[in-house]
Amino acid sequence: MIRIQPLSLFLSIFILLAGGDDTFDWSSITPSANLVYSPCFGHFQCARLLLPLDWPSENGSDTTSIAMIKLPAAVSQDHATFGGAIFVNPGGPGGSGVQFLLDGGRLLQSIVNIPRQKYYEMISFDPRGVGASEPRVDCYPANNVARRAKILETTAAGALNLSSASFDFGYFTARALGKRCEMTNAHILPFVNTASVARDMLAMVDKVAELRKKQTIKQQKTDVQSDMRKGDVSSDNVPRLQYYGLSYGTILGNYFASLFPGRVGRMVLDGVVDSDDWANGPGWLTMTQDADKMMELLFEGCFTAGPWVCPLRQPSDKSPTDISNRTWSWIKARDAEPIEAKTPDGSADVLLRSADIRHLIMKSLYHADYRFVTVASQLAEAMRGNPEPLATSVLRMFGISDPSDACTIGNDTTSTAPTETADPYNAVICTNGVDVSGENSTYWRSYMERQGSISTFFGELVASARLACAAWRVRPNWSFKGPFKTPTASKDPSSPESNRPAAPLLFLSSKWDPVTPLRNARAMASRHPGAGVLVEGSMGHCALGGGYVSKCLKSVVSEYFDKGVVPEKEVSCKGTKNPWSDIFHQNTAAQGLMQERNRHHFLSV
Incomplete structure (x- = not known):
């Protein structure tokens, strides 16, 4: 996230x-x-069905x-x-x-x-x-240039960490986005609840x-x-x-x-x-409980496969821990020495830090059985001095491209096409969960630390996404908090009983x-x-x-x-x-x- x-x-x-x-x-x-x-x-x-808002x-x-x-x-x-x-x-x-x-x-x-x-x-x-x-949730109606600018700004903020500058920038960036969405979508936001x-x-x-x-x-x-x-x-x-x-x-x-x-x-x-x-x-404290174990297993698989199959493995490695320590040390060092990269079309320069790379790795875990191989190869190539394949994947993941792409015919900044954005995502998670719009930065620092204790590698990323709700004051018109349960199902599925699955x-x-x-x-x-x-x-x-x-x-x-x-x-x-x-x-x-x-x-x- x-x-x-x-x-x-x-x-x-x-x-x-x-x-x-x-x-x-x-x-x-x-x-x-x-x-x-x-x-x-x-x-x-296809159909368009009218239902009560x-x-x-x-x-x-x-x-x-x-x-x-x-x-x-x-x-x-x-x-x-x-x-x-x-x-x-x-x-x-x-x-x-x-x-x-x-x-x-x-x-x-x-x-x-x-x-x-x-x-x-x-x-x-x-x-x-x-x-x-x-109606669609759209925090930047008819203004694609402003949306692209926000993407770059949010990317610059990166994942939360405890450093004052990084945390404050991310915190106030998220608050500004929440206020903007509330201003432009007040007519729909209370009604997008689950x-x-x-x-x-x-x-x-x-x-x-x-x-x-x-x-x-x-x-x-x-x-x-x-x-x-x-x-x-x-x-x-x-x-x-x-x-x-x-x-x-x-x-x-x-x-x-x-x-x-x-x-x-x-x-x-x-x-x-x-x-x-x-x-x-508080939100998402049960999500990444197995993420670090997955990374451990992936490095074990890499070690077993050998350097001729997994390029992250080096002949001198004695155990999977050697691969893990070397990889994460290199990634962490990217905060002090970011990767200098260009957008896919070469029109703009971008600096990639450790959070960006961890983000790409986490994305690969969604389909680890076949995607992690590619990311491992790109990481190994970057660690050998060629970061271009890795940087290209990160930039494409973030949707960073030529800013002129935000302009349509005649350099118009508007568009009526229903493009996929994060706006509905933020609207759903923030209106359904516990109201955290009044929480201060101390709360969010504590939340980030708690997520980090669950996943060392990816906890900050989860905390960053949840931070989108920091200034989301809109509450749902229909709030269901459970209990999440059903009565015993019907004895015969072919003859269902009323009020039972x-x-x-x-x-x-x-x-x-x-x-x-x-x-x-x-x-x-x-x-x-x-x-x-x-x-x-x-x-x-x-x-x-x-x-x-x-x-x-x-x-x-x-x-x-x-x-x-x-x-x-x-x-x-x-x-x-x-x-x-x-x-x-x-x-x-x-x-x-x-x-x-x-x-x-x-x-x-």
Whole structure:
């Protein structure tokens, strides 16, 4: 989360898998209170659904238009193998579900489908305030130059540390940003809270069922009720949510299940955030508990692989500790001797410090099984005197480019395109968590020290991102603080009982996750009676983050959506052992899914 702007990582393979056009004019769709799909992006269908902006006061006239996208099932909805709709949220918070489904929908669909037995349509959406949904959270409306200037200023601030100059600059920079966002977005900020998004999702589930019923009647089916019972509409004709949430999407799922347990059909939560830490604590104290251990394991893998495979290893190294000490010492020295670099187009000079490099390393941990190899190579090259590859990766991560790129035709500084920014991210984390806008610098120094005690290498980075809330005074119109739990699920998933989930929840995690450790999945599962836990034996953010989708994971997940059955005991699936293992080459498509997933990751940068 450092420079407070979401990561942007694209992989061309996923654009090919999506099989659609990469542009679409959302203004061509008239927002409607009814769900009306229009063809979009080639083989997809899109809609703009009008919903109340203020759910607790539904009689109000203000609305939000939610951009929805659907990847149709491989069979028609009246086919015996049609399994209904599965909603997907990629996390963020503030991530575009539309973009995620475009780039990763087909692969995720292939994971949940059971050939010749069950086929699902996939639905996602841009949450209120995000992307193509309107109104959008935008702290720099129609002023791209000002936004680019702020990016450079925030990058200059870097991660917090205890030095007076660094801390004060970062602290007051964050306060200024919070005040600006409040000034420009007062009309939307109170309404982008997670409880409201969960209520939006409930409305979307109802609208999907309503549309399907209309289409069924139109097709003059002889047994409307029977034809309606397609997974997302239960035997009692109550529409229920089928859901796959990743990272922050697990918070959204936990909110939904806790608020509306009787509307849960199937729910998979992958890369689990501790919802109590999110809603009630100082914030993110349960995130990086395994990050330092991951680095230790990565250096062990490097040592074992040898210098001919891992360039960070030197022939004289006696243990992984030698690699670790040398690497971190070199990184720390960059504060006294920063790397001099240029923007990718060579138009501007930039100094890169240790926080920037640690930031890049942490980003690589989100998909460590295949990304850390590249970063290790770039680090080794920089330590030998050639910092250009490393500097280029850092600059691209931060989105630093030619300032003229902020100007459109005629040197105009305005733009109406829904570009992805950190503004919705900050809005969600700051309006949902505990109000810290009145805390002084002493509080934030203590918070930074506490984060540093959890992760020596990355604690300051997490503290820097949370600092965005230092002057965020806007509070949510709907605040839900728990309890985050559900009643015991229905005895028979095919005959769900009222006010109970149709099936137990299913929690997924990689074995080593830099920001949503396995212990979070276990802790949250304990709140939901009968919940299942699956551990993918990989390194990366979410069970799908290791770049390898095991047959074990696919089998458990697809059976769960089909039958509503979770494993009786925690299941461990075989994944990658270390970044230099060749196992991830067996499923390169999974890398594409998680690179798109990490555009919206919880520890947004």
